[in-house]
Amino acid sequence: MSERLLFLTGHLAFPRLERMVAGFGETARDWRIHDIGVKVAALMTQEIIQRRLPRPVEADRVILPGRCRADLDALAREFGVPFERGPEEIADLPAYLGHGGRAPDLSRHDMRIFAEIVDASKMTVDEVVAKALVLQRGGADVIDLGCLPDTPFDHMEETIAALKANGLKVSVDSANVSELERAARAGVDHLLSLDEETLRILPDNSSVVPILVPRPHGDLDSLQRAARIAHRRGISAILDPILDPIHFGFAASIARYVELRAREPEAEIMMGTGNLTELTDADSGGVTAAMLGICSELNIRHLLTVQVSPHTRRTLQEHDAARRLMYAARADRALPKGYSDALLQLHDRRPYAATPLEIAELARELRDSNFRIDTTQDGVHIYAKRFHHVAGDAMSLFPHLGVEHDGAHAFYLGTELMKAEIAFKLGKRYRQDEPLDFGAAVDINEEDATRFKEMGHTMRKAGEGRAEDASDT
Structure with missing residues (x-):
């Protein structure tokens, strides 16, 4: 049963x-x-x-x-x-x-996110810790300290100690071998990036887990040799064949990931998505979903993220949402569809909760004069007892409302109608007295959401009778 x-x-x-x-x-x-x-x-x-x-x-x-x-x-x-x-x-x-x-279970995932602080060497210890804690709240599992060329990182050891004291996993990313050696002695969890030559800086059976890269770039044979050296020396390692930007080897780099997984079925692999999200003028949510879909298929369980460009300021949260979405869909042997709206930031799959006919029926049944606002495929609806108007923009509705001399109510209706217009034009779900839901693109502020509801309740009570007056105009 x-x-x-x-x-x-x-x-x-x-x-x-x-x-x-x-x-x-x-x-x-x-x-x-x-x-x-x-x-x-x-x-x-x-x-x-x-x-x-x-x-x-x-x-x-x-x-x-x-x-x-x-x-x-x-x-x-x-x-x-x-x-x-x-x-x-x-x-x-x-x-x-x-x-x-049953409701989808989005609590599970099997990918770790390394969140890079690219200019850590130019920040104070307190600034790095503060930023790291924000990244952790956004979904980061490992804080990656980026080192800059020709920029001394004299306080690296102090920074690592402070992050570890806050219970954070730490990696250091540098092209300078001496900085990587210092980081290893300071007790980091990971080093980015070593190869078959520089792997020598770690002692046998080191607890530091390096991310290994090919030298020269794109040479999977060298990456496999580095992996075998690490294995012989009792060092666990993560392999990264490097994702290249579009028009600079992107397609070939995807092929390298596929080939590496075929060559190394059991290897731990990392993908750094920053070369795509940072270097492509496109909203990063969809890009992230596609790349983590590839990671899910190839069992790539380590992700390196960067948030530098303003258009990628929510990349970390998008990666966190995407890894949960892909895990749930893979567990069900299903398409990543119908599990979460977190990455539907601009357009919703079901933007309208009702049809124009259903709104018209509801408007006919209403017995109070409080304004209700909804959107359907034909525009923004505002309705109440014996009152129902629809338009594609908020300004066209204002002359019908009868609130010219009621500033507070006019402000409330203007706010809600403009929100509804934005939702209608984008194809987002509109809910009266609630903020628009932009998924992972915006934090949900419960305090603001409560204020929306309280303001809506107050304005509707203050406006009782207003719609009935407007219906006579």
């Missing part, structure tokens, strides 16, 4: 939810929907559920609308089954349920 799911909803959403659940086919044969007796699903409260949900609940899980604020633990104790908060929009239900009827 498949898992028994029970969905709680309201009158307006029931038919649409019923059609969507039916679309799951055989997977949904033991799924049921219960109309809790409110018109709008988001209005159901914990008390309403406790009064109106029949007992016993014959389900393995009960899924509530995402906007329902009921105490899930209290409901689970009372009814004896787990309650969980589903997506806010019915359109997002398939992605939420994921493969096998």
